[in-house]
Amino acid sequence: xxxxxxxxxxxxxxxxxxxxxxxxxxxxxxxxxxxxxxxxxxxxxxxxxxxxxxxxxxxxxxxxxxxxxxxxxxxxxxxxxxxxxxxxxxxx
Numbered sequence: 001x002x003x004x005x006x007x008x009x010x011x012x013x014x015x016x017x018x019x020x021x022x023x024x025x026x027x028x029x030x031x032x033x034x035x036x037x038x039x040x041x042x043x044x045x046x047x048x049x050x051x052x053x054x055x056x057x058x059x060x061x062x063x064x065x066x067x068x069x070x071x072x073x074x075x076x077x078x079x080x081x082x083x084x085x086x087x088x089x090x091x092x
Contacts, residue, residue: 002045004052012049018042 002011019042026033033039 002048002052004056008049008052008056012046012053015042015046015049019046 019039022036022039022042023033026036026039
């Protein structure tokens with residue numbers, strides 16, 4: 001079982017190199033890929049690491065601030081558009 005950490009991308013690259021190396025070895029020895037347990041374990045680890053990367057919700061404070069700031073800016077822009085339209089309607 002793989003434990004997620006901040007080096008997931010490096011680990012993913014490493015395991016993918018191991019997968020390619022193992023596939024080359026098996027092809028050179030003319031052995032079937034489907035029956036190799038080591039290659040199967042590499043693929044399982046690869047899937048776990050990819051899952052960690054896809055489900056990583058550890059945003060930095062800067063990223064969180066930018067997302068919140070953008071959300072607030074969008075909400076305020078809609079509010080002021082509505083406010084201006086109401087003001088124009090009441091003039092007539």
